[in-house]
Amino acid sequence: MSEPQYQQSNETPSVTGAMAALAQLEAAGERAADAPSRLRILSIEGSDPIGGAGTMADMKAFTAQGVFGYAAMTSVLAQNTQGVTSIVNMEPDFLVAQLNAVSDDAIIDSMKIGMLGTPELVEAVKGWLTALEQHYRDEGIAKPVVVLDPVMYAKSGDALLTEQAEQALRDIIPMADIITPNVPELAALADADQPAADIDTLESMAREVCKRYGVAVYAKGGALALVGGASSTDILAEPSDGQGEVRTTRIEGRAVRTHNVHGTGDTLSSTLAALRPQCDTWEQAARRAKTWMNGAIAAADRLHVGKGHGPVDFTWQHAPTGLRFSADYWNRVRPIRERIHGMRFITSMVDATLSLEDFAFYLHQDDIYLTDYTSLLALASSRADRLDERVFFAQAASGGVDSEVMFHHNWYVKHGFDPSGTSRSEVTAAYIGHEHRVADSGSYARLAAVVMPCFWLYAAMGKEMREQVRNKHIDVDTHPFGEWIRMYSDPEFTESTLREVQICDRLAAEASIDEYEHMMHAALVSSEHEFRFFEQGLTRPALGF
Numbered sequence: 001m002s003e004p005q006y007q008q009s010n011e012t013p014s015v016t017g018a019m020a021a022l023a024q025l026e027a028a029g030e031r032a033a034d035a036p037s038r039l040r041i042l043s044i045e046g047s048d049p050i051g052g053a054g055t056m057a058d059m060k061a062f063t064a065q066g067v068f069g070y071a072a073m074t075s076v077l078a079q080n081t082q083g084v085t086s087i088v089n090m091e092p093d094f095l096v097a098q099l100n101a102v103s104d105d106a107i108i109d110s111m112k113i114g115m116l117g118t119p120e121l122v123e124a125v126k127g128w129l130t131a132l133e134q135h136y137r138d139e140g141i142a143k144p145v146v147v148l149d150p151v152m153y154a155k156s157g158d159a160l161l162t163e164q165a166e167q168a169l170r171d172i173i174p175m176a177d178i179i180t181p182n183v184p185e186l187a188a189l190a191d192a193d194q195p196a197a198d199i200d201t202l203e204s205m206a207r208e209v210c211k212r213y214g215v216a217v218y219a220k221g222g223a224l225a226l227v228g229g230a231s232s233t234d235i236l237a238e239p240s241d242g243q244g245e246v247r248t249t250r251i252e253g254r255a256v257r258t259h260n261v262h263g264t265g266d267t268l269s270s271t272l273a274a275l276r277p278q279c280d281t282w283e284q285a286a287r288r289a290k291t292w293m294n295g296a297i298a299a300a301d302r303l304h305v306g307k308g309h310g311p312v313d314f315t316w317q318h319a320p321t322g323l324r325f326s327a328d329y330w331n332r333v334r335p336i337r338e339r340i341h342g343m344r345f346i347t348s349m350v351d352a353t354l355s356l357e358d359f360a361f362y363l364h365q366d367d368i369y370l371t372d373y374t375s376l377l378a379l380a381s382s383r384a385d386r387l388d389e390r391v392f393f394a395q396a397a398s399g400g401v402d403s404e405v406m407f408h409h410n411w412y413v414k415h416g417f418d419p420s421g422t423s424r425s426e427v428t429a430a431y432i433g434h435e436h437r438v439a440d441s442g443s444y445a446r447l448a449a450v451v452m453p454c455f456w457l458y459a460a461m462g463k464e465m466r467e468q469v470r471n472k473h474i475d476v477d478t479h480p481f482g483e484w485i486r487m488y489s490d491p492e493f494t495e496s497t498l499r500e501v502q503i504c505d506r507l508a509a510e511a512s513i514d515e516y517e518h519m520m521h522a523a524l525v526s527s528e529h530e531f532r533f534f535e536q537g538l539t540r541p542a543l544g545f
């Protein structure tokens with residue numbers, strides 16, 4: 001474990017207590033010059049070329065938790081998301097050579113021991129670990145945390161160790177601080193006839209195994225999560241005193257409907273090994289690990305790795321790298337796009353049956369909207385961190401919107417409407433409100449994203465409506481809404497749309513996942529408002545002030 005940390009207390013500290021704590025903080029500060037910036041965790045595992053389990057999972061999970069990873073390989077496997085086709089177990093001496101290469105050279109704060117395919121490999125690790133612990137005791141170095149994942153089977157059902165190795169594995173369990181069996185492994189360790197099928201049975205088996213081996217047990221309930229229900233629960237069982245008493249805690253998460261769970265067990269155990277030295281208790285480490293796992297599993301389906309049980313997304317807290325923001329948006333906004341293209345306001349515009357009154361209502365609301373929208377484009381210009389973008393938004397705020405408002409004015413005159421005195425509708429106010437709330441975050445990227453659908457959905461509709469008008473052999477010049485359609489299918493408007501989309505892509509590529517999701521949410525909500533905005537031409541909602 002890492003060196004003792006300053007302990008927080010709930011009691012009001014006495015003056016002397018506070019002075020002692022301050023002295024402790026100062027002493028830790030004095031030692032900081034020699035302290036490492038990162039915890040250093042060792043993975044003892046077999047490999048997985050597809051990158052989702054074993055050594056590869058461990059290293060990725062370590063990096064995700066901000067710790068430095070070492071790795072010694074017990075076996076090299078030919079495996080992927082569909083199964084294991086071949087295994088070469090390392091010679092025990094060669095494994096020991098790898099382990100010594102690490103321990104002769106560097107300090108190990110914590111370790112995760114996984115697949116040990118033969119009894120000889122188990123013995124090799126046992127001998128090396130015994131010597132290491134003795135050496136650390138002699139040198140006054142803190143004992144490393146030992147997380148033992150009693151790996152017996154891969155997700156595919158393939159056995160990962162020989163029968164004799166299973167017996168040897170039982171023998172080194174007491175050297176661990178915690179073991180992390182899955183449902184079938186827990187049943188094997190509890191000598192149960194059948195694996196647990198519900199959480200109560202999982203809990204009593206974890207209690208039994210904890211008592212029997214005298215180590216903490218983190219029982220992984222992934223197999224139960226697949227059975228049904230909204231939650232996914234794991235069990236933490238810990239010896240609570242020296243007399244064989246066991247305390248259990250339910251570690252709750254939400255169940256994810258996915259078959260992409262290759263390597264989840266390895267990932268959970270290495271995450272625990274990375275987190276334990278950063279926490280005060282196993283329970284704290286377990287809750288943090290479970291929360292992180294949930295995010296990684298929830299993002300697994302979007303990875304598209306392999307044809308079988310795909311891996312989890314270790315990098316789920318990073319914005320996507322294989323997918324542009326614009327492509328992601330265009331795909332996610334599809335249902336709204338389809339609703340807009342099929343709505344009566346739009347189809348009746350194309351076939352020229354929309355009443356001029358309905359169109360006039362929509363148009364005037366659009367005037368009110370654009371007045372506000374212009375101010376947001378100007379704000380985006382002032383926030384832009386690059387000159388070309390600053391110019392783009394400034395021009396969009398003046399020239400672009402100006403031509404739309406001019407068109408609206410000419411249309412009113414031509415058709416004898418006088419919209420003066422009409423105020424903003426609830427629908428218009430709601431859209432404007434959304435854009436302002438996003439702008440108020442202060443983020444340039446979110447502001448660029450929230451104004452994007454107004455460009456893109458109109459450009460896409462302009463293009464499609466123009467095509468439809470042409471297919472109906474209607475002359476766009478004499479079509480009652482032809483000028484409107486032409487405005488949004490105009491190459492200049494398309495050009496501006498492309499530029500705006502490129503800006504969003506640039507900003508999203510540089511964003512954190514949190515910022516990326518905020519941008520996406522802002523754009524999708526704007527898109528929903530675009531749908532309602534058209535719809536108000538027919539529904540004519542209440543007007544406000």
Ligand SMILES: Nc1ncnc2c1ncn2[C@@H]1O[C@H](COP(=O)(O)OP(=O)(O)OP(=O)(O)O)[C@@H](O)[C@H]1O
Pocket residue numbers: 053153154155181182183220221222223225226232233234253254255256257258261262263264265266267268290293294297
């Ligand atoms: N569908 C799911 N939804 C939510 N959490 C899940 C799901 N599947 C697994 N988990 C969680 O993932 C972690 C790993 O558990 P799991 O039981 O899958 O391990 P495992 O069977 O050893 O995995 P593997 O053998 O593939 O490495 C646990 O915290 C478990 O609750």
Ligand SMILES: Cc1ncc(CO)c(N)n1
Pocket residue numbers: 045046047048053054055077079114115151153154155160262263264265266
């Ligand atoms: C190398 C290795 N270790 C563990 C597992 C269990 O997921 C696996 N599939 N491969």
